[in-house]
Amino acid sequence: MRKNLIRTTSLAAVAAAAVFSLSACEDGADSSGASPVPSAAQTQSGDKGQEADGGTGGNAGDAGSKGSSAGSGSGGSTSGNGSGDGGSASDGGSSGGADKGGYGQVCGANDLTWNARSETQAGGYILISVKAKSGITCTLPAALPVVAFGSDGTEAGPAEQAVGEPVKLSGGTIAYAGVNPKTTNNDYGKELTEIIAAVSKDDKTDPVSLSTGSITVDRPIVTNWHTAPQDAVPGDGLDSH
Template sequence: MRSHIVPLALVVTALAVTATACGPENSAPASAEGATATTAATASAAPSAPTPTPTAPAAKSAKPTASTSGSGDKSGYGQACGANDLTFSAKLENQAGGYILISAKAKPGITCVLSGEHPVIAFGSGGIEAATAEQAVGRPITLSGSAIAYAGINPKSTKDDQAVEFKDVIIGIGKADPNPVSIPVGAVRVDKPIVTNWHADAKDAVPGV
């Protein structure tokens, strides 16, 4: 009987050793699977980084547009008249020893401003130019529609008999006027002519002698 008990103990011991030897090998995969599951759970639990939202660029404020004036002169009164903007007429007057009254109106559809200075007046191709009859500059005159401006020409400011006869007068608005106008005035004797400024009233356009 004793000889049979010893082998059984050895068998039990051998089985125990075998189970112990197999235990670590069988537990290693379980540990790896557990680590993998833990890593996956951690990754799932970690909050994802927010996707940056593009910021719309700030709207640019509109720059104010500088207003521009349509004026043709620098006086601030409006578009300056040129001789080709106007219709002229001439009339011989007997007052003050005789003079030529020039009337100027804007052509249809035109509005312009005459400065308070005198028109440029010349007689003949030689250009006998009239001097100013006034010492000061008057007020600008806006011409439009039926508005009329007047200037008076004394064709002969001298007292002697020396003179040259002309039948036309050349009118310009300023010396730089590129389009002076020639109008008939009848037969006039010219010697050292003078001319008034433009006036809104014909009574103010009588030249002195």
């Protein structure tokens, strides 16, 4: 009876040991197998971390957008300055054009309205008259006008020994110069019907052609510019022949 009790007790101990070993093996398998399912607290913590990273990216994107806006603003400012400079350049060009009618400008042939007519006084001569075109104010220099004759370009010499005074032309002011086409006492000369005239030797504009009617040209002379026609009578000039 006692032996049976001991055997039963032993069997029960062995069975308990076997159950304990089996439980231990299952626990080991769980610890070394698939990853454990995260807890709710861990999941919430990870979500917050992702949200924090996303927020940082958004802030960086905003900063980049603000930087682009600042760059655009600078470009607009530069464009504005460029337009201002263009306006200044345009104003300078306008003032340069205005100088054409400004006081102190030396007259060119193309600034003037020209006329020539024959006079009988003092043996006959040609009276040249000029006035400034509308809107122009300029000054005839204290220099001899250039008057040329014929295809060979014979030029008139000085009828006066002194240099004349500058003459300012504006509005209805008229200046005069007298031309004696023939100062020699002989039968020689060229028969012509027009003269070529310019303000002076320094005139860079194109000379003008003036009709005179039939004239005989031999050693011609011309006076300085004068404001009165009677002062522009050339006389016999300086030729002694």
